[in-house]
Amino acid sequence: xxxxxxxxxxxxxxxxxxxxxxxYAPDASGTATIVIRATSFGKFVDESFVVTVNPIDDPPVxxxxxLDIIAVEDSPEQTIELSHVFTDIDNDYSDIQISLIExxxxxxxxxxxxxxxLLLNYQANENGMAELTIRGTSNGYHVDDTFAVIVTPVxxxxxxxxxxxxVALDIFAETLTINVTNVFADIDxxxxxxxxxxxxxxxxxxxxxxxxxxxxxxxxxxxxETQITVQGMSNGLxxxxxxxxxxxxxxxxxxxxTAIDDITVVENAASTSIDLLSVFTxxxxxxxxxxxxxxxxxxxxxxxxxxxxxxxTLDYQAGASGVAIITVRGTSRGKFVDxxxxxxxxPVxxxxxxxxxIDDITVxxxxxxxxxDLAAIFTDPDDQNIIKSIVSNSNESLVAPIxxxxxxxxxxxxxxxxxxxxILRATSGGKSVETSFNIxxxxxxxxPMIATKIQPLMVNEDAPEQAI
Numbered sequence: 003x004x005x006x007x008x009x010x011x012x013x014x015x016x017x018x019x020x021x022x023x024x025x026y027a028p029d030a031s032g033t034a035t036i037v038i039r040a041t042s043f044g045k046f047v048d049e050s051f052v053v054t055v056n057p058i059d060d061p062p063v064x065x066x067x068x069l070d071i072i073a074v075e076d077s078p079e080q081t082i083e084l085s086h087v088f089t090d091i092d093n094d095y096s097d098i099q100i101s102l103i104e105x106x107x108x109x110x111x112x113x114x115x116x117x118x119x120l121l122l123n124y125q126a127n128e129n130g131m132a133e134l135t136i137r138g139t140s141n142g143y144h145v146d147d148t149f150a151v152i153v154t155p156v157x158x159x160x161x162x163x164x165x166x167x168x169v170a171l172d173i174f175a176e177t178l179t180i181n182v183t184n185v186f187a188d189i190d191x192x193x194x195x196x197x198x199x200x201x202x203x204x205x206x207x208x209x210x211x212x213x214x215x216x217x218x219x220x221x222x223x224x225x226x227e228t229q230i231t232v233q234g235m236s237n238g239l240x241x242x243x244x245x246x247x248x249x250x251x252x253x254x255x256x257x258x259x260t261a262i263d264d265i266t267v268v269e270n271a272a273s274t275s276i277d278l279l280s281v282f283t284x285x286x287x288x289x290x291x292x293x294x295x296x297x298x299x300x301x302x303x304x305x306x307x308x309x310x311x312x313x314x315t316l317d318y319q320a321g322a323s324g325v326a327i328i329t330v331r332g333t334s335r336g337k338f339v340d341x342x343x344x345x346x347x348x349p350v351x352x353x354x355x356x357x358x359x360i361d362d363i364t365v366x367x368x369x370x371x372x373x374x375d376l377a378a379i380f381t382d383p384d385d386q387n388i389i390k391s392i393v394s395n396s397n398e399s400l401v402a403p404i405x406x407x408x409x410x411x412x413x414x415x416x417x418x419x420x421x422x423x424x425i426l427r428a429t430s431g432g433k434s435v436e437t438s439f440n441i442x443x444x445x446x447x448x449x450p451m452i453a454t455k456i457q458p459l460m461v462n463e464d465a466p467e468q469a470i
Contacts, residue, residue, distance in 0.1 A: 009034035013053050024053065029091050031057035054449065059369060061143035062098055065089035068136070070150040071122070075129045077153070082120040087147060088138030092366070099139045099361050101378050103146060107132035111151055115358065115378075122151065127189050129155035141365050142372035159239035160194055163187035166216075166232065168293070170336030171207075171249040174222050183214040185243055186234030195235045199242060203228035207247050218247060225250050227335065248336040255337035256292055259283040262330070262343040265316070269323045269350045276314040281341055282332030293333045297340060301326035304347055316345060321383040323349035353433035354382040360426075360439040363412075367419045367446035377408040379437065380428035389429045393436060397422035401441055412441070419445040 005015050005022075012034045014025045022038065037050040066086050073080065088098050102120070105113045110132045112123040120136065135148045164184050171178060186194045198216075201209050206226035208219045216232065227248035234241050260280045267274065282292045290312070299307050304326045306317045314330060329342045358378050365372070376390050390405050400422045402413045410426070425438040456470060 005039075006037040007034055012055055026055060029060065031055045057092075057366065057446070059092050059141050059143065059366070060090065062088045062090040062093070062138045062140040062145050064138075064145055064147050065095075067147050068120075068149040070152065072152045072154065073122075073124060074154050075124070075156045076126060076158075077124045079124070080122040082122065083118070084115070084120055084136065085118045087136070088140070088145060090138075090140040093140045093364060097140065097361055097364050099374070101137050101139065101358070101375065102134070103137045104135040105132055106134075110153055117359075124153060127158060129153045139374075141363075141369055155190075157190050157237050157239065158188065160186045160188040160191075160234045160236040160241045162234075162241055162243045165243055165295075166245040167331075167338070168246040168333050168336040169218070169248070170255070171218075171220050171247060173225065173249050173251045175220055175249070176222050177220070178218040180216040180218070181214060182211075182216050182232060185232065186236075186241060188234075188236040191236045193236070197233050197235070198230070199233045200231040200244075201228055202230075206249075220247075220249060246336055250286075250335060254285050256282050256284040256287075256332045256334045256339050258332075258339055258341050259289075261341055262314075264344045264346070266346045266348065267318065268348045269318075270320060270352075271318050271347070273318065274316040276316070278309070278312045278314055278330065278332075281330070282339065284332075284334040287334045291334070295331050295333070297329040297331045299326055299328055305345060318347060321352065323347045349384075351431045351433065352382065352384050354380050354388055354428040354430045354435050356428075356435055356437045357381050359437055362440040362442070364442045364444065365414065366444050367414075367448075368416055369414050369443070371414070372412040374410040374412070375408060376405070376410055376426070379426075380435065382428075382430040385430045387430065391427050391429065393425040393427045395422060395424055400443055414443060417448065419443045 005017060007015055009032060012027055012030050012032050015036050016023045032055060034053045035050055036053060037048050039046050039048050065088060068082065068087060084100050086095060089095050090098055100115060100118055102113055102115045107130060110125060110128045110130050113134055114121050130153060132151045133148055134151060135146050137144050137146050163186060166180060166185055169178065182196055188194055196211060198209055198211050203226060206224060206228050209230055210217045227246060229244055229246050231242050231244040259282060262276060262281060265274060278294050279289060283289050284292055294309050296307050296309060301324060304319060304322045304324045307328055308315050324347060326345045327342060328345060329340050331338050331340050356379060360374060360379060380388050382388055392403055392405060395403060397420060400415055400418045400420050403424055404411050420443060422441045423438055425436055427434050427436045
């Protein structure tokens with residue numbers, strides 16, 4: 003007894019006693035012809051049969067799991083390449099759609115996926131752990147990979163939270179007490195040690211610190227000025243704040259020469275720059291030497307205000323609208339004047355955008371229905387009630403797409419192969435955006451089938467030849 007097999011890469015046949023054992027190779031499909039020979043007294047007979055192994059679509063698997071990530075607090079944005087995390091023996095790795103399923107701690111790290119790259123945006127002064135789950139989808143099947151992002155804490159230095167303003171003393175004033183409780187702040191520690199570091203003119207003013215009270219003692223009737231520096235220390239880290247103290251018998255406070263007009267812009271406008279040289283004036287001091295500072299901004303989520311040299315810059319936050327009241331202070335020799343103006347940002351309806359394109363799809367003929375989640379494809383900062391629709395399908399005889407809620411369902415027509423291009427549209431607030439992708443259906447060699455069954459025949463003995 004012996005066996006011949008014309009496709010051992012598909013199936014292996016082994017005779018054990020009177021049993022033929024067939025062992026199939028993993029992930030292999032096709033046909034093999036096996037011949038069995040029976041021998042007796044030098045004579046033999048052969049029996050052949052065909053083994054057909056039909057292909058099935060295996061789900062994707064994790065080829066290279068994402069390792070747990072350890073970062074320190076306030077780390078810069080990090081990019082993780084995901085192209086080779088998943089694999090599918092039936093599909094090219096570049097055709098596997100990767101999406102973010104879950105982030106258990108958005109307060110710690112913001113996470114998005116774009117072009118098979120995971121972007122991790124660590125939030126300021128946050129530490130702890132988040133578990134992220136990413137999904138690889140191929141031909142309607144998926145597999146998930148979960149990993150941890152651990153952010154270790156760092157000791158941030160203290161900051162100047164409320165700078166001590168310059169002080170203009172009356173020429174005959176003798177003492178002034180300044181509360182320095184809230185001058186410094188530390189997100190990691192509330193116990194900040196304050197000390198006096200410097201006083202440039204002790205003959206004019208002496209300074210002492212008792213707990214959180216800074217006491218200035220002035221020699222009455224004496225004109226002059228000094229700079230005082232106070233230090234805050236927290237966990238060995240320090241920060242300093244300096245301010246000026248002056249007393250002049252004839253000093254006039256600065257004045258507003260040209261008030262800043264109220265400003266109105268539309269949402270997402272370019273930054274506004276304002277020259278402050280002409281805003282304040284002082285009869286006793288050159289206008290260029292007047293110190294400018296932002297006293298308050300009532301709406302940081304609308305705009306960020308900064309002063310560099312004598313230029314006030316207003317940077318508008320993306321997608322934000324509303325009203326902010328800005329107060330700018332001009333200070334000269336410890337005396338000051340404030341100018342307040344209003345900034346109004348008018349909202350505009352932004353169109354929806356494509357945040358994640360759909361990768362081209364390759365499947366084999368007669369594949370099962372495939373579902374694609376459209377929730378992560380489009381977004382609109384103004385309105386998440388986005389209507390998704392199919393604009394066109396270049397080959398309706400190949401695939402029939404429908405959209406149900408946020409799911410795009412692709413139903414492949416039986417025994418059809420070829421190429422189709424689908425264009426999808428997202429509409430929100432009357433504005434829309436489109437994205438397209440290609441579908442390739444590769445042919446599969448279908449087995450023959452009985453088209454018309456031969457019915458039973460009944461004829462008489464010695465009947466003539468008959469053609470069927």
